[in-house]
Amino acid sequence: MNDSQFDYDLLVLGSGPGGEGAAMQATKGGMRVAVAERYTQIGGGCTHWGTIPSKALRYTITSTMKTLQSPIFQELGVHVSPSLAQLQRGTQAIIAKQVSMRQSFYERNNVPVLRGNARFLDQHTITIGGCDPIRAKHFVIATGSRPFHPEGVDFDHPRIFDSDTVLNMPPQPGSMAIYGAGVIGTEYASMFRNMGIKVNLINTRAKLLEFLDDEIIDALAYHLRDQGVILRHNEEMERIEGTDDGVVLHLVSGKRLKTDTLLWANGRTGNTDELGLETIPLEANSRGQLEVDEQFQTSVPHIYAVGDVIGFPALASAAYTQGRAAAMHMLGKIDGNLRINDIPTGIYTSPEISSVGKTERELTAAKVPYEVGHSLFRSLARAQITGETTGMLKILFHRDTLEILGVHCFGANASEIVHIGQAIMSQPEGRNTLEYFTETTFNYPTMAEAYRVAALNGMNRLF
Numbered sequence: 001m002n003d004s005q006f007d008y009d010l011l012v013l014g015s016g017p018g019g020e021g022a023a024m025q026a027t028k029g030g031m032r033v034a035v036a037e038r039y040t041q042i043g044g045g046c047t048h049w050g051t052i053p054s055k056a057l058r059y060t061i062t063s064t065m066k067t068l069q070s071p072i073f074q075e076l077g078v079h080v081s082p083s084l085a086q087l088q089r090g091t092q093a094i095i096a097k098q099v100s101m102r103q104s105f106y107e108r109n110n111v112p113v114l115r116g117n118a119r120f121l122d123q124h125t126i127t128i129g130g131c132d133p134i135r136a137k138h139f140v141i142a143t144g145s146r147p148f149h150p151e152g153v154d155f156d157h158p159r160i161f162d163s164d165t166v167l168n169m170p171p172q173p174g175s176m177a178i179y180g181a182g183v184i185g186t187e188y189a190s191m192f193r194n195m196g197i198k199v200n201l202i203n204t205r206a207k208l209l210e211f212l213d214d215e216i217i218d219a220l221a222y223h224l225r226d227q228g229v230i231l232r233h234n235e236e237m238e239r240i241e242g243t244d245d246g247v248v249l250h251l252v253s254g255k256r257l258k259t260d261t262l263l264w265a266n267g268r269t270g271n272t273d274e275l276g277l278e279t280i281p282l283e284a285n286s287r288g289q290l291e292v293d294e295q296f297q298t299s300v301p302h303i304y305a306v307g308d309v310i311g312f313p314a315l316a317s318a319a320y321t322q323g324r325a326a327a328m329h330m331l332g333k334i335d336g337n338l339r340i341n342d343i344p345t346g347i348y349t350s351p352e353i354s355s356v357g358k359t360e361r362e363l364t365a366a367k368v369p370y371e372v373g374h375s376l377f378r379s380l381a382r383a384q385i386t387g388e389t390t391g392m393l394k395i396l397f398h399r400d401t402l403e404i405l406g407v408h409c410f411g412a413n414a415s416e417i418v419h420i421g422q423a424i425m426s427q428p429e430g431r432n433t434l435e436y437f438t439e440t441t442f443n444y445p446t447m448a449e450a451y452r453v454a455a456l457n458g459m460n461r462l463f
């Protein structure tokens with residue numbers, strides 16, 4: 001088909017990080033690009049219901065509580081409990097800044113954002129909000145996901161929330177049950193506990209966040225319990241009963257928990273049901289997710305899918321890189337430098353967690369002869385000065401080649417600290433080793449110094 005028969009070279013569905021990454025990369029590569037967005041503002045779930053509001057609130061809670069609990073405030077006898085509404089006041093301003101900044105990217109690059117729900121009419125044609133058909137040579141589906149709603153749970157009940165609605169919670173509850181201990185459930189458990197809410201975190205699995213390194217999982221569980229979060233593993237919901245004065249969670253194990261509110265944080269569904277996929281035809285799985293190959297192509301090669309709509313890892317960070325990778329593939333530039341398989345984990349619990357590379361469990365299963373170097377934050381001058389002494393950095397490395405195989409960190413700023421290790425891990429063979437950290441002078445006092453301490457600790461284990 002002749003290119004002039006198409007209105008656009010690429011039509012991106014969704015303006016979250018996945019869609020934005022694809023649109024910007026494609027337009028820089030000379031493609032004629034448009035984006036379809038059904039929400040009133042651009043930025044996606046990331047900006048409006050997910051990453052940005054939750055991280056903005058977390059920052060406000062952490063910094064406010066730290067101030068209120070500081071010895072000076074205690075001595076002055078300042079005892080106040082800010083409400084959720086007060087703590088959230090700054091969030092809207094941050095969202096507005098994000099929206100206007102992202103809007104300017106589209107405007108500067110002459111990428112129109114077409115408002116309305118996009119729906120396929122056939123493999124190359126789409127209607128947006130029922131408007132005249134638009135034809136495009138390629139598509140990127142970046143329509144994100146939404147909280148999974150199981151049958152029988154009344155999400156209209158004023159005390160039952162999901163992650164899209166929880167931040168609109170009316171007066172602060174005294175207690176909350178969080179059903180689902182994935183990243184979102186665990187992050188909210190930390191946040192609400194830090195505000196003084198009694199939290200029950202109900203995990204359907206045996207451990208928290210099983211994809212993490214075991215030592216980090218144990219540390220997280222210890223610190224959550226220490227803060228007062230009640231962890232209940234291996235539980236399954238039987239039913240949820242909303243009453244006038246609370247919510248009763250009936251568990252299959254026979255337990256019954258009554259709390260003021262309930263946050264449902266168990267699973268997400270890809271936003272594919274309104275896309276008219278049957279006209280392509282393309283089929284989503286039972287979770288509404290699309291299958292893609294390594295280049296993010298669906299079974300219809302000119303239709304790509306990126307971000308939450310393809311499932312794991314369901315991170316804004318990954319969605320953006322995937323969008324760029326898909327656009328590069330369309331442009332005929334397959335760029336291995338995008339490192340789409342080298343996605344770090346950043347989990348904004350208290351303590352914060354971040355990791356990249358292999359876990360001890362994976363290396364042991366693969367029979368890799370690795371060794372480990374630890375650095376405890378409490379021994380670092382910088383942590384002693386800031387008072388943020390909870391935490392640890394561990395480096396996993398090959399005991400013969402010293403190649404760094406994994407970096408795992410928990411504690412203040414873990415999600416920043418991990419990137420130093422990631423940068424060295426991604427160096428070419430021979431330069432991706434522990435020696436970088438033993439031979440480099442680090443600013444003092446810094447948290448980065450943890451790398452030198454951990455590297456020397458690991459070296460000392462070799463014989």
Ligand SMILES: Cc1cc2nc3c(=O)[nH]c(=O)nc-3n(C[C@H](O)[C@H](O)[C@H](O)COP(=O)(O)OP(=O)(O)OC[C@H]3O[C@@H](n4cnc5c(N)ncnc54)[C@H](O)[C@@H]3O)c2cc1C
Binds near residue numbers: 017
């Ligand atoms: C509470 C919470 C906290 C999170 N914290 C983090 C974090 O700290 N770090 C991190 O990396 N990730 C985090 N995430 C995950 C992150 O928000 C998502 O991975 C990311 O938003 C996915 O980007 P996306 O582009 O795939 O989809 P989205 O950001 O969801 O964007 C999809 C867009 O598509 C639009 N759309 C949907 N269907 C259509 C249609 N038919 N037509 C037109 N437009 C359509 C939607 O309106 C939306 O604007 C968090 C998520 C939640 C819920």
